[in-house]
Amino acid sequence: MKGKFITFEGIDGAGKSSHVEWLAEWLRGQGKVVHVTREPGGTELGEELRALLLREPMHLETETLLMFAARREHLAKLIEPALQHGEWVVCDRFSDATYAYQGGGRGLDRGKFQALEHWVHEHVQPDLTLLFDLPLDVARERIVLANRKLDKFEQERVDFHDRVRQAYLERAQSNPNRIQVIDANNSIENIRKTLEQIVSNRCL
Ligand code: TMP
Numbered sequence: 001m002k003g004k005f006i007t008f009e010g011i012d013g014a015g016k017s018s019h020v021e022w023l024a025e026w027l028r029g030q031g032k033v034v035h036v037t038r039e040p041g042g043t044e045l046g047e048e049l050r051a052l053l054l055r056e057p058m059h060l061e062t063e064t065l066l067m068f069a070a071r072r073e074h075l076a077k078l079i080e081p082a083l084q085h086g087e088w089v090v091c092d093r094f095s096d097a098t099y100a101y102q103g104g105g106r107g108l109d110r111g112k113f114q115a116l117e118h119w120v121h122e123h124v125q126p127d128l129t130l131l132f133d134l135p136l137d138v139a140r141e142r143i144v145l146a147n148r149k150l151d152k153f154e155q156e157r158v159d160f161h162d163r164v165r166q167a168y169l170e171r172a173q174s175n176p177n178r179i180q181v182i183d184a185n186n187s188i189e190n191i192r193k194t195l196e197q198i199v200s201n202r203c204l
Pocket of ligand 1: 039098102154
């Protein structure tokens with residue numbers, strides 16, 4: 001039996017991360033073995049790469065290759081073995097983030113993205129992707145209210161985040177069976193209810 005692979009996506013400040021752990025707990029309540037993880041990161045090497053990626057300015061292709069290098073390690077060490085054991089993986093971001101940030105935000109050539117995606121995970125795609133969407137000004141306000149040091153991506157200008165958001169929405173339009181858009185400008189209770197419904201219908 002194969003497990004399920006669920007990913008969370010959205011612009012910075014969309015509030016997705018607080019729902020990742022909640023969904024994992026809810027799934028555990030349904031008797032599933034669930035791994036919670038994130039990208040970039042999820043392995044010892046991946047977390048080292050994350051620290052560099054979120055801090056250091058670098059060439060766009062270097063950034064993209066490092067994202068996919070961390071992903072390859074993550075798939076090999078955690079995601080693929082877990083799925084093969086029939087366990088579930090709930091991951092905070094995956095390749096759609098590269099599509100949106102390096103592709104939409106920074107203008108990476110789409111063919112290069114597709115080549116890397118094909119190379120790194122031709123046979124593994126999320127069973128379900130939950131895309132947390134909300135207006136940029138609401139997302140910005142949440143980031144400001146959190147009052148912490150901003151990483152390299154959070155420090156980008158509004159037009160960058162706008163391109164990231166549009167790329168995510170366009171990706172959702174071209175993958176309607178996999179990507180579900182969630183209205184993230186909603187109460188925590190309503191978002192949880194929506195998640196419960198979608199995951200029950202699509203994965204259980
Ligand atoms: P997080 O703060 O949601 O954990 O994500 C870390 C940052 O990394 C976020 O600003 C998005 C960015 N990112 C990319 O630019 N490309 C990627 O492929 C991934 C996974 C994340």
